[in-house]
Amino acid sequence: MSYLDNERLKQVVFLLILAFLGIILFKELYAFFPGFLGAVTLYVLSRKWMFRLVEQRKWGRSWAATLIMVLSFLIILLPIGGLVNMLTSKVTYAITHSSELIKGLEKFNQQMQQSLGVNLMTEARLQKIQETITNVLPGFVGATFNTLTAIAIMYFILYFMLVNAREMEEALYEYIPLKDENVELLGKEMKNMVVSNAIGIPLIALIQGIVSLIGYLIFGVPEPMFWFVVTCFTAMLPIIGAAAVYVPMGVFLLSSGQTWQGVAILIYGFGAVGTSDNLFRMMLAKKIGDVHPLITIFGVIIGVSLFGFIGLIFGPLLISLFIVLLKIYSNEYLVKKREVKIVKTAHSKEKQVKKSGD
Numbered sequence: 483m484s485y486l487d488n489e490r491l492k493q494v495v496f497l498l499i500l501a502f503l504g505i506i507l508f509k510e511l512y513a514f515f516p517g518f519l520g521a522v523t524l525y526v527l528s529r530k531w532m533f534r535l536v537e538q539r540k541w542g543r544s545w546a547a548t549l550i551m552v553l554s555f556l557i558i559l560l561p562i563g564g565l566v567n568m569l570t571s572k573v574t575y576a577i578t579h580s581s582e583l584i585k586g587l588e589k590f591n592q593q594m595q596q597s598l599g600v601n602l603m604t605e606a607r608l609q610k611i612q613e614t615i616t617n618v619l620p621g622f623v624g625a626t627f628n629t630l631t632a633i634a635i636m637y638f639i640l641y642f643m644l645v646n647a648r649e650m651e652e653a654l655y656e657y658i659p660l661k662d663e664n665v666e667l668l669g670k671e672m673k674n675m676v677v678s679n680a681i682g683i684p685l686i687a688l689i690q691g692i693v694s695l696i697g698y699l700i701f702g703v704p705e706p707m708f709w710f711v712v713t714c715f716t717a718m719l720p721i722i723g724a725a726a727v728y729v730p731m732g733v734f735l736l737s738s739g740q741t742w743q744g745v746a747i748l749i750y751g752f753g754a755v756g757t758s759d760n761l762f763r764m765m766l767a768k769k770i771g772d773v774h775p776l777i778t779i780f781g782v783i784i785g786v787s788l789f790g791f792i793g794l795i796f797g798p799l800l801i802s803l804f805i806v807l808l809k810i811y812s813n814e815y816l817v818k819k820r821e822v823k824i825v826k827t828a829h830s831k832e833k834q835v836k837k838s839g840d
Contacts, residue, residue: 516789517635519796524554524636525643526676532644547644551637559633565711664810671809675802679795682766683778686759687717690724693758697750701743703731717759720779724755777801 508515528550535546643650658665691714698706709727717724728751735744778798785797 514635516796517632518639519789519799520632520636521639521643523676523680523795523799524640525647526673527680528554528644529647532647543645547641550644551640555637565714660810660814664814667813668806668810671806672803675799675806679799679802683718683795683798686762686766687714689762690714690717690755690759693755694724694728694751697728697747697754701746701750703743703747718782720782723759725751728755777805 532546532550535541535549536543539546541549655665658668660668691710694713695706695710697703698709703709709731713724713727716722716726719726728747732744732748732751735741735747781798781801782793783797785793785795785800787793789796
């Protein structure tokens with residue numbers, strides 16, 4: 483009995499040391515965590531192609547990994563970079579011409595007062611808006627720099643993950659302290675979560691942006707490509723989504739005297755854009771799985787506060803992973819206790835039957 487107690491004590495001490503070292507490493511390497519999540523995401527999406535090139539096409543590992551990284555940059559990051567660059571130029575222009583923007587807001591507020599009798603902008607609010615706009619640029623530039631750093635780290639990690647893909651997966655399968663069926667469940671659920679979050683959310687946002695762009699072009703909205711970019715980004719936000727763009731736009735057009743355009747934008751937004759969201763979300767849910775709205779909402783809130791803009795994708799991924807780990811924990815440990823109780827109950831019933839037979 484003492485031998486078992488000593489072994490249990492050694493195990494607990496060893497786990498405490500591992501936890502202590504893990505906390506220290508995580509704290510010091512936290513800045514690289516978004517890049518690591520991005521590498522894991524791209525690895526899950528591209529591992530099938532890596533194995534096909536290396537094991538079927540007999541490519542060298544380095545060449546196959548390089549090709550996948552270049553294609554991922556051209557297909558995924560380059561278009562996103564172009565959209566962000568367009569948005570950055572408009573934000574920079576708005577900041578450098580903040581006084582003109584404030585005058586436009588004052589004019590809009592006067593028109594709203596005359597037409598609806600509503601005073602939206604007091605002097606204090608306008609002053610606060612101008613101060614906020616003035617302070618946006620340093621934070622925006624810092625966020626851009628942090629994103630570029632995360633991308634560089636992501637590709638650095640991704641290269642070694644792809645080159646050593648088989649060895650890495652075999653080591654994880656061997657050393658993860660779970661039953662084989664739970665390791666397989668973790669891998670399957672991880673793949674489904676990554677595909678749902680990394681492909682589903684941006685794809686639905688892009689579809690809403692394209693549908694919105696068609697409306698902007700039809701109804702003569704100025705700078706339609708800029709508003710297309712803004713709509714794509716806001717469409718990834720839960721609950722509000724693309725309405726954060728077309729509702730203020732429609733109200734602004736109404737207040738500026740462009741009545742038919744304002745009404746048309748609002749009807750088109752709630753009708754076509756809103757319907758496209760629900761329609762394509764149901765279609766994609768059948769193909770790649772869907773993310774529960776509550777997971778998306780709380781995931782975005784947590785992810786943006788932790789990682790910035792890329793937290794729109796990684797936040798829901800973390801919550802989904804947490805739920806899967808809870809499921810695996812229940813399957814690994816709690817089910818065993820239930821099985822023990824069932825066995826004990828069966829034994830007690832057998833004893834009762836034997837006693838009654840005697």
